[in-house]
Amino acid sequence: MRRDRLPTTSDLAVIGAGPIGLEAASRAALAGLNVVVFEKGQVGHHLSQWGHVRLFSPFRMNHSEWGLKLVKDAFPKLPLPEPDSYPTGSEMVETYLKPLSRIPQLSGRILEGIVVRSVGREGLGKHDLLGKPERSHHPFRLLVEREGRRRIHRSRSVVDASGVYSRPQFMGNGNIAAPGECEAQQAAPDHFHRHLVDVNGNQRSMFAGRRVLLVGGGYSAATTLEAFRKLTETAPRTHVYWVNCSAKTVPYEQYPHDPFPYRDQIAALANSLARRPPSWLSYLGGSMVDEILSWSPQGPFRVVVDGTRNGVRRRREIEVDEIVSQVGFEPDNSIYRQLQVQECYATAGPIKLAASLLGGSGDCGDQASPDLDLLTNPEPDFFIVGNKSYGTNSTFLIRQGVVQVRLIIDHLADRLKSRHQPTAVA
Numbered sequence: 399m400r401r402d403r404l405p406t407t408s409d410l411a412v413i414g415a416g417p418i419g420l421e422a423a424s425r426a427a428l429a430g431l432n433v434v435v436f437e438k439g440q441v442g443h444h445l446s447q448w449g450h451v452r453l454f455s456p457f458r459m460n461h462s463e464w465g466l467k468l469v470k471d472a473f474p475k476l477p478l479p480e481p482d483s484y485p486t487g488s489e490m491v492e493t494y495l496k497p498l499s500r501i502p503q504l505s506g507r508i509l510e511g512i513v514v515r516s517v518g519r520e521g522l523g524k525h526d527l528l529g530k531p532e533r534s535h536h537p538f539r540l541l542v543e544r545e546g547r548r549r550i551h552r553s554r555s556v557v558d559a560s561g562v563y564s565r566p567q568f569m570g571n572g573n574i575a576a577p578g579e580c581e582a583q584q585a586a587p588d589h590f591h592r593h594l595v596d597v598n599g600n601q602r603s604m605f606a607g608r609r610v611l612l613v614g615g616g617y618s619a620a621t622t623l624e625a626f627r628k629l630t631e632t633a634p635r636t637h638v639y640w641v642n643c644s645a646k647t648v649p650y651e652q653y654p655h656d657p658f659p660y661r662d663q664i665a666a667l668a669n670s671l672a673r674r675p676p677s678w679l680s681y682l683g684g685s686m687v688d689e690i691l692s693w694s695p696q697g698p699f700r701v702v703v704d705g706t707r708n709g710v711r712r713r714r715e716i717e718v719d720e721i722v723s724q725v726g727f728e729p730d731n732s733i734y735r736q737l738q739v740q741e742c743y744a745t746a747g748p749i750k751l752a753a754s755l756l757g758g759s760g761d762c763g764d765q766a767s768p769d770l771d772l773l774t775n776p777e778p779d780f781f782i783v784g785n786k787s788y789g790t791n792s793t794f795l796i797r798q799g800v801v802q803v804r805l806i807i808d809h810l811a812d813r814l815k816s817r818h819q820p821t822a823v824a
Contacts, residue, residue: 404509404542404549408434409814411540411553413514413733415441417490418784418799419559420498421462425803427503428464429811434551436542438513441499442491444563448594449488451621454660456482460490460796462803465498472501484660515541515548517556518736529738534778555779555810558734562727562785566592569613569723571686571704578690582699582721589697591722594618597625604720606633611701611716613687614724615642615649616792617661620668622722627667630678638679639716645684645707647673683707691715729786738776747789748775748782755791768798770805779813781806
């Protein structure tokens with residue numbers, strides 16, 4: 399929804415209109431808070447970017463009970479996914495997130511095409527009132543931008559649900575850019591892919607019959623391998639070089655009685671491909687991209703891969719037409735650089751939540767629900783939620799974000815309602 403005039407004040411400003419941002423906004427609206435949502439793209443922007451990919455958790459785990467009720471009440475004839483179905487990213491956006499953004503309680507409050515550049519405190523610097531609750535007496539100042547024009551929005555509280563998908567990490571050794579990586583990506587952006595790719599859909603012509611470098615060892619890489627296996631059935635000249643920093647014979651852990659069958663399926667496939675690579679695949683386990691020697695706007699790329707496997711170090715140069723880098727994402731902390739946020743040295747997520755996650759099993763399906771204390775920062779009334787709250791930790795599930803939202807919004811509603819009456823949207 400687009401408005402020519404931006405609101406100047408709010409009780410709660412939410413950054414990001416993805417699944418967790420919208421759940422936060424809808425619960426805040428139910429609590430009677432004056433909430434505004436700033437979204438740099440459109441509702442569900444990140445999910446739409448990997449819209450062809452199917453979630454490995456069922457629909458019943460990807461929404462809140464209040465959000466689903468609000469959608470059903472507002473659109474009683476709207477067909478929703480079955481609770482035990484596995485929607486794609488696009489299906490989640492079209493069947494749930496967009497309807498949730500259009501409920502009457504959020505009318506005029508979802509502001510698309512607006513970038514939040516930074517958040518500070520009125521009259522305070524980062525170093526003032528260190529760790530003091532009195533910082534909450536100074537409203538947040540959000541510097542927002544639409545079409546090159548910048549304005550200030552003031553809010554009593556802020557929830558950052560902006561996600562991480564827009565910040566892919568570098569694929570070089572140590573997750574820093576390999577020599578030539580930035581230059582190659584800039585010179586040939588159509589052939590250097592840093593997000594999930596639609597191998598058998600609208601990007602098929604880019605990959606069919608081509609030489610592809612796939613870098614990564616997570617579930618995104620496994621999902622992409624599944625897509626390439628299907629592609630090679632009709633385009634047998636396609637060849638994939640899979641670079642994985644793990645030197646394990648079985649690179650993906652599989653869990654007994656995995657509650658997520660699709661996760662288990664793609665892990666089993668990737669393990670099988672690593673153990674016995676078919677003719678269309680060259681598996682370079684225990685390896686990393688060391689350097690990109692040459693590139694051109696249309697390819698090819700000459701890439702140096704360096705690694706050790708079975709105690710033998712091997713450095714090899716390969717030539718490919720396409721590069722697919724799937725080595726994870728990182729949070730953009732520039733938004734809250736002027737706030738008192740303590741980050742984890744390992745994941746760049748908020749420290750208390752990060753510490754609890756690092757002490758866990760590492761299985762996204764086996765996480766205890768967080769309590770409110772784990773979600774707080776030294777900065778009062780500022781919260782980082784959703785995927786961004788996990789930093790570079792890849793175990794986030796939407797259901798965890800829903801728990802975060804319930805705890806935070808209920809806490810803010812109690813605090814803000816006791817201090818003042820909600821202000822009107824300007």
